[in-house]
Amino acid sequence: MDLKDIQNLIKFVAKSGASEVKLETDDVKITIKTGGEERSETTTYVQQIPVNAPMGQMPMQQQAPTAAAPAAEAASEDSKYITIKSPIIGTLYRKPSPDKPVFVEVGQNIKEGDVLCIIEAMKLFNEIESEVSGKVVKVLVDDSSPVEFDQPLFLVDPS
Template sequence: MLKVQELREIIRLIDQSSISEFTYENSGTTISIKKPTETAAQESVAQEVIHTKQVVQPPVVEEKQEVVTKEVPKQQADTEVVETNDDTIVEIVSPMVGTFYRKPSPESDAYVEVGHKIDESSIVCIVEAMKLFNEIEAEITGEIVEVLVGDGELVEYGQPLFKVKTK
């Protein structure tokens, strides 16, 4: 199974290359990435130019990449040291774009609250991406000192989710 970092690297390499379609299969997991070809991109730009003469605001043209996975393991969150007066505070950041959930289900308690002690394998939240619920592990040992994102909010890759005091 690919790790999130490996998947990000594959996406980056394909995005920078001239490859328009990529499929990877391993142990029952399939990942497919497709991007528009140059001619399709040129046609959409040409259509946009024609369309802008008829409409006051042109539509936004976006390149889309499709990533399909069948089974997703627990994800490990990235951590980064925050530049503050207290060098023991570390942020747990989102390893992907998605919707942030503090609880495994609406009627359950939150995975962590301010003051909870965590270790490397502690699950701190779920990030839903493409209808898949990814449990995020802390990757550090310490105490939660601040929750930076509200339940159900959209999060970006690298966005801080929690502040943790490490010692």
């Protein structure tokens, strides 16, 4: 069983909603647990304290900020890019070792199969390879930071 098979199994278990899956073959034993039933619900109560305004003043109406328009603009700009997402949970490293340069920089052209980063999961270092060719537009994760499954890592312009 290779890394791709394990990653596909993890994706399947995450989508299925199962809380635990065990798989044993002759040479591999895998247990995948999700946090499905172990999550505890937390209820937060917010108490608002009334504030008495002086009678002579009328409360000013607040206008909603128009940040939605730039956010929608940015989303439409990003839609032409391909998002490379994390296939596993772990710690992302942009360099093969601390004294080496990063695998890819913004503006660098990459091709299919190029190593973009390494994700350490359970003391195993997994090279994350590009599945597309193009130009790296944005790096979305800092070096040595934890990443979640399906978290966006890089934006690539395929043109």
